[in-house]
Amino acid sequence: MALTRERIMSVLAEVAMPDKGDLASRDVVRALNIDGGHVSFVIEAPDPDIASQMEPQRRAAEAAVSALDGVERVTAILTAHGGGKPAPKQQQQQEAPSLRVGGHPKPQAGPQAIPGVDRVIAVASGKGGVGKSTVSSNLAVALAAAGRKVGLLDADILGPSQAHMMGVKDKPASADGKTLEPLEAHGVKVMSVGAIVDQDQAVVWRGPMLMGTVQQFAFQVNWGDLDVLIVDLPPGTGDVQLTLSQKVEMTGALVVSTPQDVALLDAHKAIDMFGKVSVPVLGLIENMSSYICPNCGHEAHLFGEGGVAREAEKIGAPLLAQLPLSLDVRMAGDKGIPVALTEGAVGEGYRALAADLVARGIG
Ligand SMILES: Nc1ncnc2c1ncn2[C@@H]1O[C@H](COP(=O)(O)OP(=O)(O)OP(=O)(O)O)[C@@H](O)[C@H]1O
Secondary structure (H helix, E strand, C coil): CCCCHHHHHHHHCCCECCCCCECCCCCCEEEEEEECCEEEEEEEECCHHHHHCCHHHHHHHHHHHHCCCCCCEEEEEEEECCCCCCCCCCHHHCCCCCCCCCCCCCCCCCCECCCCEEEEEEEECCCCCCCHHHHHHHHHHHHHHCCCCEEEEECCCCCCCHHHHCCCCCCCCCCCCCCECCEEECCEEEECHHHCCCCCCCCCCCHHHHHHHHHHHHHCECCCCEEEEEEECCCCCCHHHHHHHHHECCCEEEEEECCCHHHHHHHHHHHHHHHHCCCCEEEEEEEEEEEECCCCCCEECCCCCCHHHHHHHHHCCCEEEEEEECHHHHHHHHHCCCHHHCCCHHHHHHHHHHHHHHHCCCC
């Protein structure tokens, strides 16, 4: 019999909660993932007090699911919802985050500053795959290497890549049951759904859950004192972009585009959207500008030439960088060590971009 969510929930219905009901009927099972024979899920206790009594239930849940045909490994993590006393230490030394990641957004008046954070810079693109996440991670590490206090918020909830690109392996913890501690990599504080949900699992959430998560990542993460928080936006002009601009006081946006016409058309839409929500576009970044042959040194403009500069001129914003297409960029990203941390001309491009932003007072 195939291993399905229904079969797993049916055995979890046999595990009683300490107060009343069972794990299924009380709707406390979250983020249930089936990855071949590996099953993982989160048990979210209604409050830290109940969570402190639920280690036997967590173990019983693991045992019950392990007994199902086809299951090789089970990971059940206990978390608590709401305030009160802190929950007990989890397995892997992890405190229970009470955040219901993927929850509904809290009502909030207008855009608010994130306490302790001087500047919030969104990195956007109209089209997917143009290198917005690559630029975000490299810019973040280059700014940190230049001595700035930097955070990186991965607002690409459905396609999170920052945990991977920054080489973050741990899961975020919560010391007080109310706020999440950001993870730290290469001197940058990082928060990404990719660090919470298994990286090979699709996040299938509706709009309100995405917006709730973005708000939580902005206001319920202990960012501490930061000079700059870089926000890696999803591509396009959707709900997340709108929510962020309505809820978070943003310093401005950097728009990434390749020189290709279609990417530029989409970049134009992103620029237009920022105009409508009154977020200044601080500059454009051309990625995959040209390819320099590592053997003969010939420079080829694979995706066209000059388009991003023309767009920048049209909107009266600076063209901040022209970053080359380079195998090193992709390989460094895949290793979790952004290329900006390495010697050489490609890394230097990102370091120069960071220095320029600092000089302009936006980095
Ligand atoms: N300058 C570059 N040279 C070579 N490869 C690059 C460059 N920039 C990005 N890439 C690679 O292109 C792929 C897409 O990049 P990235 O994820 O940064 O794009 P994105 O715009 O954030 O995409 P998405 O919209 O899917 O979030 C990645 O594999 C990345 O390593």
